Every structure is written in C-alpha cells, then in structure tokens.
Amino acid sequence: MPELADALIIVDMQKALQYSYNFNGLVHNINDRISQYRQSNKPIIFIQHNDQDVVRGSDLWQLSGKLDKQKEDIVVEKFHPNAFYQTNLNKVLMQNSVRSIELCGAQTEYCCNATIVMAHGLGYKIFMEHDMTTTFDNDYMIAENTISFFENIWNQRFVTFQ
Template identity: 25%
Template sequence: MNRALIVVDVQESFRQRALWRAVNNPQVVARVGELVAAARAAGDLVVWVLHAEPGSGTVFDPASGQVRLIDGLVPEAGEPVLTKTSHNAFTTTNLQQLLTGRGIREIVVCGIRTEQCCETTARVGSDLGFGVTFVTDATATFPSPHWSAPADLTVEEILADPRTLPARAMVERTEYALAGRFATIATVAELTAGMLTRS
C-alpha cells in the first residue's frame, strides 16, 4: 500500500447551512462513496478528515453535534479519522506522519469544498512531496459571494448578486491552478477503473 484516499470535510456541518441548497455537486456523497469502495478494494488506506471550529458556536463547533460524517459514509476499522482546525488536512493534524509512517507516497483528494480545504490539502500535500491526484467530480463547493459583500446575505441575495463567483468558475479555477503544478486531475470513473485494474 503506497496510496491513500483523503476524504476532506464531507460532514453534516455543510448540510446544516442554508447555502447547501446551492451546492454544485449534489452527488458528492455517492461519488466519495465510490472512491472509498474502490480504494478499499485496492488495499489503499482511507483517511477521513473533519473540520472543527471549537467555541465558535457554529455548525463547525463540535458542540453542535454536526462535526461528523454525512450519513452513508462510515469508516471501517483501522481507517483514521482526523479532526483539523486549519483549511488543509496537514497543518493541525498528524496526517503527514501517519502517511510517511506507512510508506505512502501518493494521495488522492476528494471532499468539500473544492477550492478551499480540498485544494489547499492538495497544494500542501504536493509541497510535502506526495504525488497528488485531485478528483474534482468527487468534490463539491458553492457560489462564492464577492469579498466585499455583507456576511449576512441570504442565499437568494448571493445568487442574485452579479459579483458572485459561480461554483463552476471556482471549480475551473481550481483545476487550472492545480493541474501540472500540484496535482493530476482525474474523474471518479478514471480513478476507480485504475484502482480496480491495479488490485
């Protein structure tokens, strides 16, 4: 085993936010599930990562009860479940040590949000020397309000604002930023076919 699937922040916290109804990839949980099944069949390590903001009083505060995997995703025995407080999955966890201790040299990144925690994890992983595959269609994100927009906009106001960056543009930008620099871009179908062939 020299490859690990890193599942980033596929957690109930996101489903509790109003913006969830504008998610660009409603099938993200099913697609992550496909990757998990293929990784297990290939003998790859699956690492689950959750994002927490202790004391924030938000849905990312562990006290909310929402910092847990979305229903349908269940770690198997021996699969690490890490909790991070930074955008990437490395800085505030022992992920790097866990991977290097097991001789893992390649990581596959999927999860929520495409341009934020997933992209940042891919960038840091690459800088740490791991080969990175980024599975865009097993990630999800949301339209992004303009940086100067008020923080309390409703979903309808966000979507109506012409300055809002559509999720498709965010995903495209992430792929352009990662490809050839930090990661190889792949689809679920491409990656699962390769995993099953290798196993």
C-alpha cells in the same frame, strides 16, 4: 478505471456542508472511490474540521451518514483549512508508506486547496478526478465555476487529473 494512489483522503464531508453544490452526488462518487480503495486494501483517511462554527461533537460536525465510513478508516481532526497544519496527517501518511494521495471533498477553495498545496510542498504526488470537490456559490462565482477555476489552477501544477 482511474489509477489508485497509495491513500484516499476525504476532506470535510460533514453535515455542515450538506447544502453545498452537488453534495449528495459527490458522496455517491466518493463512495465509489472508497469501494475501490477498500478492495485494494489501501488506507482511507477522513479529515474532519472543527472550529467555532462547526463545533466538535455537534450534529453539523458529524461526517455525512451517507458516506461509507468504516471503523478501520483513519480520522484526522483539524482546526485549520490545511489538513497538515498542527495535525498528525503527515505522520499517518509516513507510517503507511504513502507517497501518493487521491484527494476529494469540501470546500474546493478553502480546505481542499490549502491541503493540496501543502501536500504538494511536502512532496506527495496528488491524483484527483474532475468534479470531486464541492463548495457554495459566492459573491464572485457560482460553485461550478469555482470548482472549474481551482481545477484549472491545480492541473499539472499540483495535481494529476485522471
């Protein structure tokens, strides 16, 4: 079983992204990780994006109903790809004595990447399992290749893969 970090951060697993690559499979895998963190009584933090396309309170803004989110879980709302930018995420992590995080979610090349790079810059140890982010095909790569490309960049530079 992969090592647990001090906290699990789930980025933008919202209905707006439900048609991204392997979204339902990723929800299943995230729920497995949530269960392990819950059993160890470690913080579970959901990041929820708002912008002009994903409007706060709209159906697309809602977290996937398939996620095992409980009322005691922490939710941090953001308006920028970087989940630390002008949010209380760093304060929440410090209040919970978090020095290491496990990150998963959407979108690989935007919000996950921006948050990973910032977390690394702030000194957090970051753990991930392979294929725990999702994205869409784009004009240059299919989603699987984008995920692989970013995992290769992150590996041992920003993230320890388990």
